[in-house]
Amino acid sequence: MNNKVPNNKAWLLVLPMLVLVAFSAIIPLMTVVNYSVQDVLGPNASFFTGTEWFKTMLNDEALQAAFLRQISFSLIILAIQIPLGIGIALIMPKRGWQASAVLILITLPLLIPWNVVGSIWQIFTRGDIGLMGWGLRELGISYNITGDASDAWVTIVLMDVWHWTPLVAMLCYSGLRSIPEAYYQAARIDRASKWAVFRYIQLPKLTNVLVIAVLLRFMHSFMIYAEPFVLTGGGPGSSTTFLSQSLATMAIGQQDLGPSAAFSLIYFLVILLVSWVFYTTIMHMQKDKPPHGGA
Amino acid sequence: MSYQLENTQRGEKYNTIFSKVSSTKRRNRTARAHWRSRILLGLYLALMILPIYWLINMSLQTNSEILGSMTLWPQNLTFDNYIGIFTNSSWYMGYVNSMLYVAMNMLITICVALPAAYAFSRYTFIGDKHLFFWLLTNLMAPPAVFLLPYFQLYYSVGLFDTHIAVALAHCLFNIPLAIWILEGFMSSVPKEIDETAYIDGYSFPRFFVKIFIPMIRSGIGVTLFFLFMFSWVELLLARTLTATDAQPIGMIMTRTSTASGIDWGTLAAAGVLTIIPGILVVYFVRNHIAKGFALGRT
Numbered sequence: 001m002n003n004k005v006p007n008n009k010a011w012l013l014v015l016p017m018l019v020l021v022a023f024s025a026i027i028p029l030m031t032v033v034n035y036s037v038q039d040v041l042g043p044n045a046s047f048f049t050g051t052e053w054f055k056t057m058l059n060d061e062a063l064q065a066a067f068l069r070q071i072s073f074s075l076i077i078l079a080i081q082i083p084l085g086i087g088i089a090l091i092m093p094k095r096g097w098q099a100s101a102v103l104i105l106i107t108l109p110l111l112i113p114w115n116v117v118g119s120i121w122q123i124f125t126r127g128d129i130g131l132m133g134w135g136l137r138e139l140g141i142s143y144n145i146t147g148d149a150s151d152a153w154v155t156i157v158l159m160d161v162w163h164w165t166p167l168v169a170m171l172c173y174s175g176l177r178s179i180p181e182a183y184y185q186a187a188r189i190d191r192a193s194k195w196a197v198f199r200y201i202q203l204p205k206l207t208n209v210l211v212i213a214v215l216l217r218f219m220h221s222f223m224i225y226a227e228p229f230v231l232t233g234g235g236p237g238s239s240t241t242f243l244s245q246s247l248a249t250m251a252i253g254q255q256d257l258g259p260s261a262a263f264s265l266i267y268f269l270v271i272l273l274v275s276w277v278f279y280t281t282i283m284h285m286q287k288d289k290p291p292h293g294g295a
Numbered sequence: 296m297s298y299q300l301e302n303t304q305r306g307e308k309y310n311t312i313f314s315k316v317s318s319t320k321r322r323n324r325t326a327r328a329h330w331r332s333r334i335l336l337g338l339y340l341a342l343m344i345l346p347i348y349w350l351i352n353m354s355l356q357t358n359s360e361i362l363g364s365m366t367l368w369p370q371n372l373t374f375d376n377y378i379g380i381f382t383n384s385s386w387y388m389g390y391v392n393s394m395l396y397v398a399m400n401m402l403i404t405i406c407v408a409l410p411a412a413y414a415f416s417r418y419t420f421i422g423d424k425h426l427f428f429w430l431l432t433n434l435m436a437p438p439a440v441f442l443l444p445y446f447q448l449y450y451s452v453g454l455f456d457t458h459i460a461v462a463l464a465h466c467l468f469n470i471p472l473a474i475w476i477l478e479g480f481m482s483s484v485p486k487e488i489d490e491t492a493y494i495d496g497y498s499f500p501r502f503f504v505k506i507f508i509p510m511i512r513s514g515i516g517v518t519l520f521f522l523f524m525f526s527w528v529e530l531l532l533a534r535t536l537t538a539t540d541a542q543p544i545g546m547i548m549t550r551t552s553t554a555s556g557i558d559w560g561t562l563a564a565a566g567v568l569t570i571i572p573g574i575l576v577v578y579f580v581r582n583h584i585a586k587g588f589a590l591g592r593t
Contacts, residue, residue, distance in 0.1 A: 010418035013410035014426065017470055020407055024467040025433050028444030035443075088339060091332035100581045104574065105340055107584065108347065111573025113528045115545045116566045123353060124346045129361055129559065131349045162343060170584070194328075223437040226530050226545075244439040248531070251443045264440040271435045276428075 035261035053262035063263065066246045073242065074221040077160045081217060082210065084161065085168025092173050106166045118230025121159045145232055149239035152232045156240055159227060164220065168213045175209035176202060215278045222271055243267055354563035361559045376564035389544035390568065392458065396541065397526045399462035404469045404522050405515065412477035417489065430471040438531045441467065446535055456538045464536055465526045472525065473518050480514025513583040520580045527573065544569060
């Protein structure tokens with residue numbers, strides 16, 4: 001459907017949305033920009049600092065460490081969730097009541113409030129009352145998320161895989177469903193192996209949804225806050241403190257308006273930059289898509 | 296979409312004919328592969344359910360049983376934790392508050408997103424691509440960035456600690472998401488339908504409400520599901536913008552940890568109750584949800 005009509009009156013249809021989003025995006029963002037270049041000492045006492053806060057934030061070692069943790073976290077969960085999601089989508093039943101039942105079950109973790117996800121895993125991994133913590137202890141494996149940094153990391157990654165793999169699986173499942181049965185028949189006539197079917201029929205059809213999956217997973221994992229906050233509180237030490245938590249502590253806890261505003265802008269810009277790369281990739285792919293592909 | 300459905304059905308018919316032709320040996324092999332994939336799927340689902348099962352298990356026990364011994368299922372089944380929540384207004388009002396702002400957000404979002412998505416799917420206008428990209432950037436804004444400005448903004452306009460404040464704040468990511476999904480669904484409706492309706496003398500509002508909206512019913516259903524999902528699970532903004540009158544359930548749950556320890560039973564029961572609305576919503580859209588996850592674009 002690429003035959004859109006040029007019509008500037010369409011702005012009228014967009015306007016109500018624009019007003020609302022502007023209210024909740026532009027005004028607050030302007031406040032952040034405003035704070036990021038000032039030192040606010042009191043209600044009427046503030047002076048212009050220019051780029052000083054930005055320099056301070058970029059050179060802050062605690063934040064650099066949080067940034068590195070954040071990047072490694074996002075890469076680890078993407079490396080696990082994308083292949084696992086594809087795998088699950090491939091073995092999900094395609095029709096009948098089983099398909100509906102599996103769909104509902106698989107979506108379940110996505111619909112749990114994020115802090116409850118944290119609580120569930122906190123309970124589940126506790127050594128005294130949690131099934132996993134207790135089970136590991138009975139097996140003689142030392143496991144303590146409040147004391148051991150690597151245990152905490154493994155648990156957070158596991159929790160995120162549990163929480164978000166369903167999203168990747170659902171996206172891939174919908175991509176797989178759009179493949180016409182005729183393609184598989186052609187493959188069967190050619191006696192194509194399972195791997196060949198996956199590599200030359202299923203995977204190409206999945207690229208579109210996989211870009212969306214990677215984009216959404218990257219974004220959400222980069223903003224992760226509630227789950228690790230409830231599960232480990234960022235600890236032990238600061239080994240699982242990610243960017244959002246550092247920012248919330250700085251902005252709300254310590255009320256450092258200027259530095260936290262500068263930090264906010266840098267944080268936002270990093271996500272924007274990565275997302276822009278993805279967006280142009282999607283647009284580029286849609287341009288190259290052959291005219292017969294997908295309805 | 297209907298074309299596609301027809302296509303798959305026809306495909307299935309060919310498929311059955313085809314499998315009758317193929318040899319029994321091949322059929323055995325596919326049957327074995329089929330069972331293997333079922334077992335793998337079952338294993339994944341079991342592992343996935345386990346943490347949730349543990350939460351339900353704990354919600355049906357008394358605190359002394361939880362702390363006293365390791366029991367894989369409740370020995371003395373008790374519903375006291377649930378009764379405690381349902382009879383205490385400071386507890387159940389948390390659910391009412393959460394539901395209220397989620398419902399408000401869904402209503403506001405769908406009302407402004409429908410016309411906007413139509414504009415993006417049917418027309419080109421000055422700055423449309425930039426506007427769309429700007430919308431998507433809002434989807435990418437970390438809520439933590441907006442904590443402080445939101446607090447100050449809603450406080451200064453006197454909306455702090457109201458349901459509408461949270462509903463408006465969640466518009467930040469829900470409106471772009473709704474437009475993204477709806478645009479996908481709308482673009483798969485042939486443009487000829489619009490043109491025929493205009494030739495038949497329909498005005499735009501009448502065409503939109505009487506013809507177009509019923510055509511993308513499933514798309515709207517799925518969009519509402521996603522709006523529910525993202526507004527229901529978000530806590531950081533909801534928590535910052537409320538104090539007592541509109542406090543979400545997620546925040547009230549933190550009250551279970553007191554000086555005398557954590558009230559595990561109540562915490563677990565409250566957690567279980569936050570999962571139930573999601574199950575109900577997903578049940579209603581189960582047939583369209585897969586297409587919705589691909590943002591209407593498959």
